[in-house]
Amino acid sequence: MTSTTAPSFITTHVLDSAVGAPAAGVAVLLEARDREGWTEVAAGTTGADGRIGALGPAALPSGIYRLTFAVGDYYAARGTTTFYPEVSIVVRIDSEQSHYHVPLLLSPFAYSTYRGS
Numbered sequence: 391m392t393s394t395t396a397p398s399f400i401t402t403h404v405l406d407s408a409v410g411a412p413a414a415g416v417a418v419l420l421e422a423r424d425r426e427g428w429t430e431v432a433a434g435t436t437g438a439d440g441r442i443g444a445l446g447p448a449a450l451p452s453g454i455y456r457l458t459f460a461v462g463d464y465y466a467a468r469g470t471t472t473f474y475p476e477v478s479i480v481v482r483i484d485s486e487q488s489h490y491h492v493p494l495l496l497s498p499f500a501y502s503t504y505r506g507s
Contacts, residue, residue: 398432399450400483400490402457403441403506408497412440416464420446423454423480431455452485457492465498472498479503
């Protein structure tokens with residue numbers, strides 16, 4: 391089945407590096423920074439492959455955005471203690487770009503991220 395919807399401008403992927411598997415079921419909130427603080431743009435939950443391909447619209451204005459990952463809930467559901475109740479990644483995006491992919495490599499006591507492709 392082919393999707394007719396445009397891909398999201400921002401996508402993400404969460405890998406639980408402690409077990410070497412995608413992190414399914416992680417809730418993610420995408421927000422934009424404005425004069426008042428943060429405004430929700432979109433929200434989603436990672437699928438079995440640890441990805442959210444449809445997180446927000448196909449285009450966003452240039453600005454500062456925050457992705458917040460509910461990793462505490464993810465680990466609590468697995469009976470695992472974690473140091474991080476959530477992970478927030480703040481990024482600057484340029485509307486002239488075609489796409490941003492923001493992966494999260496996660497373990498109970500560490501995480502890393504990078505600009506993916």
